[in-house]
Amino acid sequence: MSATAKKTAPLPADIIARKGETPLVCLTAYTTPIARLTDPYCDIVLVGDSVGMVLHGMESTLGVTMEMMVMHGAAVRRGLAKAMMVIDMPFGSYEEGPQQAFRNAARLMRETGAAAVKLEGGVEMAETIRFLTARSIPVMAHIGLTPQAINTLGGYKVQGRGQDRARVLEDAHAVARAGAFSVVLEKVPAALADEITAELPIPTIGIGASAGCDGQILVVDDMLGLFTAFKPKFAKRYGTLGQAADAAIAAYAEEVRARAFPAPEHVFGDAVPETKA
Template sequence: MSASSAATPATGYLTPTRQVRIADLRAKKATGDKWAMLTAYDYSTARALSQGGVECLLVGDSAANVVFGYSQTQQISLDEMIYLAAAVVRGAGNALVIADLPFGTYEASDEQAVLSASEMMRRSGAAMVKIEGGVRIVPRIRALVAAGIPVCAHIGFTPQSVNALSGFKVQGRGDAADRLLADIHAVADAGADMVVLEMVPAEVAARATAEVEISTVGIGAGPDTDAQVLVWHDIAAFPADGHRPKFAKQWAQVGADLTAAAASYRREVAEGTFPAQEHCF
């Protein structure tokens, strides 16, 4: 066990005991140590996930769906993302926090990308921004890196481009594998510190991971990436009736437990058994 991590029954396995840095995650690739990323959108959840030992928290634009109830991720604004990211940073403990730049805040120009990313980092305290796209987005990555802003790239299935991709489809199959590999080499060469590979064939993700020096983070990309990321609502089945992607596993039933707790609370209020004497001053 390294000096920078510890395990206790009350927290998680190998919970970081000092601030996780980009260099720490980069070093794990060299040693073959896997690491974990989960989405987070608020202070309390960030505290719980970091206490569980998760090294990296992603304030994803999936907040559009799971927090704000929008039908598409394209609908969330930079301001909304910044408020969420700031809350996560305050609760993140030693975890490294990455924040998505939402749709429409970086595509137009290098200047727009740098201004949006600078605003995100200044107001939220996030350590890194994430943007979607491969070869086509290389100029933006170079501009961000030149401005001193760490970048996590995102290729394969990119939710902000769901309409252009004609829906939620696996990317990189067959002849398209070469294009995906070209994308990952392009973002690595442009200076990205890590790259999310979403919904790509496992063998393609394994090859990509072996070919680049930066960390690869898989979501529906098989077991051979350097790290894994999931939406926390998916790992905890929250809400109980929510859609779960094929690549997600449920380790808890938070949705069902919360509904049951609410139902019990409502019943005891109606019956007059809550609050009881022990709850009174």
Template sequence: MTQLSPAPEPAAGSTPGSTAKPASERSKSLYGGTGSRRITVRDIAAAKERGEKWPMLTAYDAMTASVFDEAGIPVLLVGDSMGNCHLGYESTVPVTMDEITLLSAAVVRGTKRSLVVGDLPFGSYQEGPVQALRSATRLVKEAGVGAVKLEGGERSAEQVELLVSSGIPVMAHVGLTPQSVNAYGGYPVQGRGEEAAQQLLRDAKAVQDAGAFAVVLEAVPAELAAEVTRSLHIPTVGIGAGLECDAQVLVWTDMAGMTAGRVPKFVKQYLNMRELLGGAAKEFAQEVVGGTFPAEEHTFH
């Protein structure tokens, strides 16, 4: 039997089984990088060139955003998903510019390194490029976001082009666009069938040509998302779009198990935070009712 040589010790900062990267390369990584300045769209483009995959999460307040920032999440989206999971609406449609601006500013204040992307809510850009520029400018000036996101492919290309030419980076969003829930009659998978697939590919290329720095692909068959990713020079951000996208995003309340009831098929829950938080609330209540809180160590004299 051939005797195998012992495996080399992993380099400092690496994990067992991983391929160690030079320190200079690690410092440039979006996730796990050592830089302290804010991530920019140039860093996103460089990651695409390196073939680096990266994570994105939503955030809606300063405290949660600070946790994700400290965890190394390079991009935080202040999504209009706040309508469903933060503001109590039934969909994203009712979310207003005032709400997005207020919560985007909180996320920016709670972060140091993450690129913060603010969503343009329904009704804030559909009238045309000038309305889109007015809305996006407000998010940049009042909230301090580093980029904005808007839904739509070919139909939103003119908006993307004007924003980018005006100095505002844009993340586009194609496939399932939740602001169109009333037109869809729900949240169906998009891009199935040859005609639909070709339209989605045209949409992705249209926003790339208009200057978007990245494009979200939502609820798209994995094979189609892989084809789109190979066809573009800007990164794709998948949510229900398979493994081949350049990045992946989840709504944080889905990811952490705060969402009650059913969650979409593409969601993986990494924590049961709803159960943990509920348990803590019950323990607090029981101690209050039982007269054991506040204890002596929590009392002033």
């Protein structure tokens, strides 16, 4: 490929082929401007249902709707050129059964341009994953801590410790056998994440898991320091944009109240510029 050739977004088969190679770089995005910023650096950009908490002030992801995912998905797609876009299926859009999941997954892909969908759950979702992949809908699985199930999991707790270890391991193998092209491991012990990564034929993508996973993902507003309501242990902050925005807004407010803004260079005079004949 020449230096000027346009790089195309990877497909699920390309992601599988990256198993054991250079780790996959993944971030969430919810808007066109953020998508444009992530695109040059990411292999996968996820339109996460975390948008409900990050942008809409919800206490959990449970209130996120299909309409919200379609709107944010379409916005993100307009900002991507080289990264693969995956979109979350929101709570209540797939749990009823494979047919419901297919209708909603097809809609998300059709109306947003996403290359794949992500859904939460392990053994109990294997049949649905198999149904979707057999009908040309690539699926990224998500096991361990599954935020849509916090009411049954008892909160945002680490999953896979003690007797629960076998369940998470079984979930991992179930989604791989069902045809998922990758699996997110959220908030599971590092040793378990390493074991799953070694045993599965598909890439693992960690979030609060292990550096040994085949890729990593973070919520972009967490890593940029834009979302400051709380900070998960696994969310390293690579920037302090929230603090910078606070300082900028404070300076703007001060100048407005002092009538220092707008300054002469920001306003218009009465004179009409001369035009050449």
